Amino acid sequence: MAVVETQRPRIRPLDKTVVNRIAAGEIIIAPSNALKELLENSIDAGSSSIDITCKDGGLKLLQITDNGSGISKDDLPILCERFTTSKLTKFEDLNSIQTYGFRGEALASISHISHFSVVTKTKQDTCAWKCHYSEGKLVPSKPSVQSSDPKPIAGKDGTSIIVEDLFYNFPSRLRSLKSANEEYSKIVDVINRYAIHTENVGLTCKKFGTTSNDVIIRNNMSRKDRIRTIFGNSVANELLDLDFEPNLDIGLFKCYGNVTNSNYTNKKVIQPVFFINNRLVSHDPLKRAINQVYTNYLPRGHKAFVYLALEINPKNVDVNVHPTKREVRFLNEDEIIEHIVKQIEITLSQLDSTRSFMTQQVLPNAKRFRQDDFDAELDSVDSMYNKKTKSAPQSQQYKKPYEHKLVRTDFNQSTITSFISTNAAIDLSTINRVEVKLKSVLDLRKEVETRTNKNLTEVFSKHTYIGIVDYSRRLLCIQYDVKLFLIDYASICNEFFYQIALSDFSNFGKIKFSEPISIRSILQENIYNDETILRSNFKLQDPPSLETVLTNYVEMAEMYMEYFSIEIDNADPLDPKLISIPMLIRGYTPNLTKLAFLLFKMVARVNWDDEKMCLGGILRQIALFYIPATIPNSDDPDSTLDDAAERENLSDILDNLIFPLLKKKFLATENLVRDVVEIANLPGLYKVFERC
Incomplete structure (x- = not known):
């Protein structure tokens, strides 16, 4: 063939x-x-x-x-x-x-x-x-x-x-x-x-x-005006000018541009604008490095605006590596990126100890925060250490679980939230951090460690956030191992913020107001004009007079500033002005409508005769101030469009900022055991369905 x-x-x-x-x-x-x-x-x-x-x-x-x-x-x-x-x-x-x-x-x-x-x-x-x-x-x-x-x-x-x-x-x-x-x-x-x-x-x-x-x-437009025209005032108003020192050893002749500061928060992604030797390029390693810097300054999911122009020794740059010229290659890439990122980090850290907020945010609708919130929050402090505890959920150690005890969660797989940037960090890295040697503060820290419940701490360190169940009662669900827990997030946040405040004692960042706030005016309008608030809500038989409270802030202004970053202008003793309050977490602003009550309680509900009780009491009041306020649920007849926006914002803060930090920083104490209730477990549900 x-x-x-x-x-x-x-x-x-x-x-x-x-x-x-x-x-x-x-x-x-x-x-x-x-x-x-x-x-x-x-x-x-x-x-x-x-x-x-x-x-x-x-x-x-x-x-x-x-x-x-x-x-x-x-x-x-x-x-x-x-x-x-x-x-x-x-x-x-x-x-x-x-x-x-x-x-x-x-x-x-x-x-x-x-x-x-x-x-x-x-x-x-x-x-x-x-x-x-x-x-x-x-x-x-x-x-x-x-x-x-x-x-x-x-x-x-x-x-x-x-x-x-x-x-x-x-x-x-x-x-x-x-x-x-x-x-x-x-x-x-x-x-x-x-x-x-x-x-x-x-x-x-x-x-x-x-x-x-x-x-x-x-x-004839300036660069800032060009950015304002293109991206709006929200970007332009928060711009920082960058002009870094050259580094001839690595071939970096010049580096300049603009980035937004830590006050700029926006989930809309604006891709960074990079020019290398006057050529518009994309450079993923530089982009990732800068994004990593901002994870310590912005809430999770929020992106910074970045414009950088680099002038690199032309002999070190290959401009002919891509058909559309969108990429370039250059020598000493890692060293140049490290130099740029370090300079941006220094610029941001110098500014991050202070954040500015409009004074008008403090006063409108302040009376919305009233009876229900204070009954819950004040009671939580008064009875904080008098709760009857029960055994905490035990962590399970096992070699090879049965199939029905396996958790159907693979933390190595991508999820929707994995595409959001990593969560912001607690402000524990203030430049020139002061070493605290006060025995009273050191004793308070030891007390937290002594009261730590190891099993409950493990639950929070390894939990999976599920979501908010009830906004008005401040309840949410988390999963640990094969169990589902219902927790009172107000109580958990109270202890968490107290621990942050205790850790950052004398080293707080600042939330600074655009204009000083009259302490007399805010107390008079929100508290002293209503006798019910003084005697019923605060449960004080003999509340201090307004003049007594003002005198405290005038005489103790130096202490407030040194220990708590509460800056007070006492030039007018009859009307001291509030300039700043402490910042506990980058990217999270407390409900400023509660400010008047914080100012009152730091004087009226704190024992000023004992140093340890005084400092601990003020820290407790600051922690209470930071607790998220109650919000009507969506099915509440009184719920408004503003409430819907607040619910969405709170859910994002808890999911992407506070609870990720709980995993890393939180020591769950014995008094919180009753606030964490097991409502379901996988083996139990398996038995129920097995019978069916």
């Missing part, structure tokens, strides 16, 4: 048209890539004004007009040929490249996948010149026209490039693109990023057929 040999295909060079389209597909991935290349050319041309118009997300029309140096008529015939550029003459020039474009591929690639035309005029020309291109070559403007030479027309100095029907001959790429609105959003994002970095360049962008611009950046 004869064997038929199949002829193998021979290796042949690709047709130039195929080669050019493949190259175009690598360089121009979406309309935003085309816009980026054209925008860089306009900036390289020394433009001070650039106007952009788009239609259908840049697919039908992408026009960019600048007032730059223009293109010489003699250069127009080879304008769109591959590897034609004015930026390089030899390969070694890549070691010192300072311009955006340099390879001569952008215009060539765009001309292979669109209908491409140019109108340009230099200062020396008496008129503008218009020409059309297809696949890198000059072509007639119409089939009926014979000549493809540039045509003289009226025009201003500069260049206008018109890209029409992008990807018309690339149907697979068209199908892979997003909607027109999404592609337009990407174009606007590119423009915004260049607008932040490029000084003295005005930029506008609008959709074709509309009269209003979606982007308006004047050429």
Whole structure:
């Protein structure tokens, strides 16, 4: 039987048209890539004004007009040929490249996948010149026209490039693109990023057929004003200026930019803006390193705004590692990142000991916090150490559990919350931390350790947060091992905040008010105008007078400041002013409507005759102040839209900030055993369903 040999295909060079389209597909991935290349050319041309118009997300029309140096008529015939550029003459020039474009591929690639035309005029020309291109070559403007030479027309100095029907001959790429609105959003994002970095360049962008611009950046705007115009006041008002010292040993010539401080909280992710040697790039290692720094300053899930411009020794940078030039490689990458991150950490830590809040937050609706809250919270302090304890849930040690005792949870698998940044940390790293030597404070710390219940502490250190069950009664569920527990989170938070306050004694950060608060006014309005509050809510037979309370704050102002970061301006003894209160956890602000009651209780409910009881009592009152307030449940007839927002915010704080910290820092004490109730366990449920 004869064997038929199949002829193998021979290796042949690709047709130039195929080669050019493949190259175009690598360089121009979406309309935003085309816009980026054209925008860089306009900036390289020394433009001070650039106007952009788009239609259908840049697919039908992408026009960019600048007032730059223009293109010489003699250069127009080879304008769109591959590897034609004015930026390089030899390969070694890549070691010192300072311009955006340099390879001569952008215009060539765009001309292979669109209908491409140019109108340009230099200062020396008496008129503008218009020409059309297809696949890198000059072509007639119409089939009926014979000549493809540039045509003289009226025009201003500069260049206008018109890209029409992008990807018309690339149907697979068209199908892979997003909607027109999404592609337009990407174009606007590119423009915004260049607008932040490029000084003295005005930029506008609008959709074709509309009269209003979606982007308006004047050429005389400062960088901060540009950021304000693009991202709003919420970002611009919290910006920090960065200008780091160079480090010539690692090739870092300059590093400057802007980042937001710890007062800026926003869950909307703004991707960092990085420019390396004036080139917009993405750099994941630097991004991750900066995000890690901010986990210690922002609540979980909140992101900072970051703009950084690095100038690195050009000899150490390879700008030609990606077809779209979105990435670069450089020497001493780890050292440069470490240097930058360290400087940002220093800048943030110097500011993080103080956070500012508007004074107006303290006074409106203060009377909402009344009877129910105080009955619960005051009773919890009075009976804190008189509760009858029961045995805490025992931790189970076993070698090989039965199947029905296994917990269906794999902590190595990704969950929805794993895509949120790690939780913020307690402010335990204040610069120049004071060593506490007061015997009374050291004794209070030992008492906490003595009262620690190891089994209950283990429950909290290894728990899985489930969610809030009742906002008005302040109950939530956690899971430990194969058991489900219902806990009183107000009581747990009370002890937790007390331990934080005790740990940070004399080393608190500050929550600083934008304007000093009159202690007389806030006490008079919220407490002394209502006799019921004095005698019923506070359960005091002989409450101190307003003058007695004010005298305490005047005479003890130095102690309040040194031990508790409670800053008081006592220049007017009859009306002392409150400037700041202690900050226990970064990213968490207590309910400021309770401030008047804190100021009253720190005097009225504290034993000022004994040092240990006095200091411990003040710390207890601060802890109570930080406990989340009750909120009506969604099915409560009195629930409002504001309550819904508060419920969502509280759920996020407990889930992503407080309870993750409980795992790391909390010593559960004996008095909390009754506040943790087992409501279900997996073996028990298994038996129930087994009977069914």
